[in-house]
Amino acid sequence: xxxxxxxxxxxxxxxxxxxxxxxxxxxxxxxxxxxxxxxxxxxxxxxxxxxxxxxxxxxxxxxxxxxxxxxxxxxxxxxxxxxxxxxxxxxxxxxxxxxxxxxxxxxxxxxxxxxxxxxxxxxxxxxxxxxxxxxxxxxxxxxxxxxxxxxxxxxxxxxxxxxxxxxxxxxxxxxxxxxxxxxxxxxxxxxxxxxxxxxxxxxxxxxxxxxxxxxxxxxxxxxxxxxxxxxxxxxxxxxxxxxxxxxxxxxxxxxxxxxxxxxxxxxxxxxxxxxxxxxxxxxxxxxxxxxxxxxxxxxxxxxx
Amino acid sequence: xxxxxxxxxxxxxxxxxxxxxxxxxxxxxxxxxxxxxxxxxxxxxxxxxxxxxxxxxxxxxxxxxxxxxxxxxxxxxxxxxxxxxxxxxxxxxxxxxxxxxxxxxxxxxxxxxxxxxxxxxxxxxxxxxxxxxxxxxxxxxxxxxxxxxxxxxxxxxxxxxxxxxxxxxxxxxxxxxxxxxxxxxxxxxxxxxxxxxxxxxxxxxxxxxxxxxxxxxxxxxxxxxxxxxxxxxxxxxxxxxxxxxxxxxxxxxxxxxxxxxxxxxxxxxxxxxxxxxxxxxxxxxxxxxxxxxxxxxxxxxxxxxxxxxxxxxxxxxxxxxxxxxxxxxxxx
Numbered sequence: 001x002x003x004x005x006x007x008x009x010x011x012x013x014x015x016x017x018x019x020x021x022x023x024x025x026x027x028x029x030x031x032x033x034x035x036x037x038x039x040x041x042x043x044x045x046x047x048x049x050x051x052x053x054x055x056x057x058x059x060x061x062x063x064x065x066x067x068x069x070x071x072x073x074x075x076x077x078x079x080x081x082x083x084x085x086x087x088x089x090x091x092x093x094x095x096x097x098x099x100x101x102x103x104x105x106x107x108x109x110x111x112x113x114x115x116x117x118x119x120x121x122x123x124x125x126x127x128x129x130x131x132x133x134x135x136x137x138x139x140x141x142x143x144x145x146x147x148x149x150x151x152x153x154x155x156x157x158x159x160x161x162x163x164x165x166x167x168x169x170x171x172x173x174x175x176x177x178x179x180x181x182x183x184x185x186x187x188x189x190x191x192x193x194x195x196x197x198x199x200x201x202x203x204x205x206x207x208x209x210x211x212x213x214x215x216x217x218x219x220x221x222x223x224x225x226x227x228x229x230x231x232x233x234x235x236x237x238x239x240x241x242x243x244x245x246x247x248x249x250x251x252x253x254x255x256x257x258x259x260x261x262x263x264x265x266x267x268x269x270x271x272x273x274x275x276x277x278x279x280x281x282x283x284x285x286x287x288x289x290x291x292x293x294x295x296x297x298x299x300x301x302x303x304x
Numbered sequence: 305x306x307x308x309x310x311x312x313x314x315x316x317x318x319x320x321x322x323x324x325x326x327x328x329x330x331x332x333x334x335x336x337x338x339x340x341x342x343x344x345x346x347x348x349x350x351x352x353x354x355x356x357x358x359x360x361x362x363x364x365x366x367x368x369x370x371x372x373x374x375x376x377x378x379x380x381x382x383x384x385x386x387x388x389x390x391x392x393x394x395x396x397x398x399x400x401x402x403x404x405x406x407x408x409x410x411x412x413x414x415x416x417x418x419x420x421x422x423x424x425x426x427x428x429x430x431x432x433x434x435x436x437x438x439x440x441x442x443x444x445x446x447x448x449x450x451x452x453x454x455x456x457x458x459x460x461x462x463x464x465x466x467x468x469x470x471x472x473x474x475x476x477x478x479x480x481x482x483x484x485x486x487x488x489x490x491x492x493x494x495x496x497x498x499x500x501x502x503x504x505x506x507x508x509x510x511x512x513x514x515x516x517x518x519x520x521x522x523x524x525x526x527x528x529x530x531x532x533x534x535x536x537x538x539x540x541x542x543x544x545x546x547x548x549x550x551x552x553x554x555x556x557x558x559x560x561x562x563x564x565x566x567x568x569x570x571x572x573x574x575x576x577x578x579x580x581x582x583x584x585x586x587x588x589x590x591x592x593x594x595x596x597x598x599x600x601x602x603x604x605x606x607x608x609x610x611x612x613x614x615x616x617x618x619x620x621x622x623x624x625x626x627x628x629x630x631x632x633x634x635x636x
Contacts, residue, residue, distance in 0.1 A: 193608060226609065227491050228362055231354060232336040258493050259361050 046155030047109035053097050054113030056278035062088045064156045071107040080274035137279025139203045163281040170284035182211040183294050187239040194225040201276045208290035241273045269293050312581050315574040319588040326595045330367040333602050369489040370598040371591040376553040378590015380546045381564025383511050386518035386579030387542045394564035395550040398454035399435040402461030404554035407431020409468050425500045428555020436547030487558035487613025500552040507549025514541050515580030560613045562620020563590050
């Protein structure tokens with residue numbers, strides 16, 4: 001099964017083997033799970049109309065339960081689903097995170113994010129739904145906790161464990177094959193902020209065997225990182241977040257600063273924002289794909 | 305006309321001494337702390353090296369851009385205050401800044417910037433010219449109408465910007481547009497500066513022919529015309545000059561407010577109230593003001609670098625309030 005096309009490779013580089021990743025723990029699509037599990041679930045009081053109010057919950061929900069048990073996912077999910085698990089959201093209704101949606105769709109379980117939790121709780125009683133607030137994920141440990149939490153909430157703890165086992169197997173493989181000298185990298189998308197210590201991006205870079213130079217910044221989490229700092233730190237590669245938003249944006253032109261073109265040609269590596277923003281079992285796949293990119297980087301960096 | 309106090313030469317001398325000092329300071333200060341000795345060593349050492357790259361590709365363009373944009377805003381503000389005989393006039397008032405910002409945002413929004421990096425400055429200039437022309441077209445019957453037309457065009461540009469934000473192709477684009485509008489001179493490359501410079505210089509040249517007309521205009525429109533000033537030509541010159549220079553500058557640095565308003569007022573006590581005496585000192589002071597503000601941004605210990613336009617607004621708004629109160633006290 002084609003799971004995801006994780007990374008856009010540097011020019012002239014194809015790594016077809018890594019493009020088609022199958023999780024070690026088995027299938028990911030819940031529709032492939034035995035149908036009996038779903039039908040008997042009704043009797044066991046599992047939530048049957050689950051509504052997700054946050055992008056990351058959408059993705060997790062699609063992996064954990066069959067589509068017929070999903071009341072709706074957010075309208076934001078489409079692009080991330082297309083990137084991480086194409087077609088998994090076919091036939092699943094969407095919501096716009098509004099109070100009207102909650103009242104209309106009458107869910108029995110609401111998976112809310114930190115920001116949508118207050119609104120969901122307010123409406124939960126009238127909608128007759130239970131609300132589970134899912135925190136953001138900033139590490140693989142967070143991912144384990146959140147996947148187990150959501151798995152338990154939707155009544156599929158075993159599936160959650162299978163997904164996590166697959167993730168941990170990949171992480172174990174990554175740490176076993178660690179390169180002696182980590183590549184120094186930074187996730188820099190021009191202007192804006194770079195993820196430092198205590199972010200999921202940092203965790204993925206470390207798992208892939210890289211060293212996030214932004215983790216050394218005095219302020220943890222997100223800090224700004226200018227071209228001056230980039231020149232002074234001189235990373236081996238620049239990771240550039242890529243979305244599936246098709247629209248043009250300013251950062252395309254910003255990362256095309258002559259200095260970047262001159263000294264990091266072939267060393268600007270794209271990565272899918274979705275896998276780095278949401279802590280998912282697939283974050284381990286993202287780390288695997290990143291490892292492959294690291295290996296394929298040209299050895300010699302342009303001198304100055 | 306009352307004889308004005310004149311310390312023009314002394315003022316110019318002080319400004320011309322302060323500018324190189326600020327220039328040197330600007331090269332020495334950045335987010336990467338490099339001692340001055342290392343910077344000097346980098347100039348002598350075989351190139352390219354880190355210190356030289358930081359100086360030649362980042363700090364010098366940034367400093368030059370701050371000076372050019374500041375001078376443009378100071379000059380534009382002085383010329384507009386002279387033409388409109390309105391102490392609250394500045395490039396933003398005629399909708400030129402708004403038009404330039406809209407043009408640049410369209411370049412980003414329609415993907416022209418991706419296809420062609422220099423599309424942002426080019427469309428910014430086009431937007432400024434269009435906004436300036438529109439203001440001139442609808443405001444040609446008098447000074448008050450010109451201000452009103454400028455306000456209307458500013459509103460139009462603002463609506464266009466909101467529309468672009470509303471229909472931004474991605475949340476990232478919306479975020480970027482918002483950030484870009486805050487204004488900054490950081491991390492622009494020489495090619496972008498080189499593209500905008502001819503337009504800015506052309507704008508400055510246009511304004512260089514206006515001082516005599518502006519001086520006579522202080523007597524009143526009818527009096528100026530009776531003394532041989534071609535008012536339509538004067539308005540066209542000021543508008544074209546401001547549109548070209550401020551349009552190109554805004555396209556590069558985003559919307560930076562209040563410099564054009566503050567600079568003429570702060571030089572007036574030293575050089576007097578005659579427009580011809582204000583233009584050059586105001587341009588130099590605008591350049592100094594923006595460069596010092598940009599240095600302050602780099603010194604302030606914020607984790608995310610403060611945007612230039614944000615700081616000029618923070619400094620400029622209290623001044624604006626003071627000006628409004630001051631004017632109310634003066635007028636009957």
